[in-house]
Amino acid sequence: MFNLHVFYTAKDKATLDRFYDEVRAAGIIEATHEEEGNIRYEYYFCAARDNEILIVEQWKDRASQEYHDSLPHLVTLGEIKQKYGIETVIEEVR
Template identity: 25%
Template sequence: MAITVNIYYHGTNGNARKFAQEMVDRGIVDAIRAEKGNITYAYFFPMEDEETVLLIDSWTDQKALDIHHDSPMMQQIMELRDAYDLHMQVERYISDTNDIPSKDQQFIKV
């Protein structure tokens, strides 16, 4: 079981993409990926909305996510988010990868 948080960053004038690029350029993304318990930390760009960036952020469990939230990196992230005047929509999921029904598995190519 994993916890996945989808964060949609919304901005104007390309600020969401600039934010994501600065996160990469400053090494914050690599540092988060190196944290114990991080499974995925990746940005995606919706084709139909150039002012939104989707972050998929997955952790092994709530404890790992809590440690991440208590880290100094969170202050950097919040400062950058404010500097780019971004607003967020958040979705949280608990992954169930062990019990995928066989009917669903027929559509999955690995």
């Protein structure tokens, strides 16, 4: 199993909310849930910092997650992140 914590940080809560709304409308979360090898892909809003989202990703293996990164809906996600100036930190969880 391969696990990641991905932190998205926006300049403020309003920007983060608009970002998340656009991600949902684009169907990125649902498309990821349907991918071969995906076990978990969930967004959590931070209670302490209202401009941050934690994504918990769990994959069958590293290859499944790497393939995920090449798919069209992840290209769209990258464009949406750029539009809203979202900073990203990725941590592998062992």
